[in-house]
Amino acid sequence: MxxxxxxxxxxxxxxxxxxxxxxxxxxxxxRTAKFTLVDAINTEPLKKFQFDFLQLMKDYKVDTVVIKQRDLKGKYAGNPLSFKIEGALQLMTELNVMVISSTYIKEGLSKAQVKPDAREVGLKLFQEPALLTAFGYLEQQAS
Structure with a gap:
């Protein structure tokens, strides 16, 4: 998987x-570590964002996309634009996309014998939360 x-x-x-x-x-x-939505207002940049993301998922034969859930309000609330991106990802019918909570991720990580380190597996440090999100999900599925 x-x-x-x-x-x-x-x-x-x-x-x-x-x-x-x-x-x-x-x-x-x-080939890329992140996708950026350059224009939050117009439709075409959002469609390009979706197309580029979907193309990468097809190229690397990804089965599932898991998005780390953000708070809706409060000090650590997610940026409003990030929720637009989340919606754009969730609406791609070609992919199995789900939002998973930090608690779910932590439970998966607690089951693992070793927690992966982004630098040790050849990723940039800023990718570590995304790596742990995917790893936590896989650990939950394995048990």
Whole structure:
């Protein structure tokens, strides 16, 4: 199973792809670490964002996309633009997209023998929350 973890920050969708095959995890090299929605008002940039994201998922044969849930209100509330990006991702019928809570991710990570480190698997440090989102999901599915 190949999963793409997504962390939404501002107008960026930061991604990390991880695969679980025969009980082993693999983090493939991916041509991009994040997608940016450059224009939050007009339709065409949003369609391009969706197209580019979907194309990457097809190219890397991703089965599931998991988005790390953000708070709706309060000090740590998500940026309004990030919710627009989340909606755009969820509306792509070609993908299995779900939003998962931090609690769900933490439960999955607690079941793991070793927690992955972004730098050790060849990712940038800013991709670590996306990596842990995908890894936590896979650990929950494995149990």
């Amino acid at each position: 190949r999963v793409c973890g997504v962390e939404l920050k501002g107008n960026d969708a930061i991604i990390s792809i991880i695969q679980l095959k025969d009980g082993l995890y693999d983090v493939p090299k991916v």
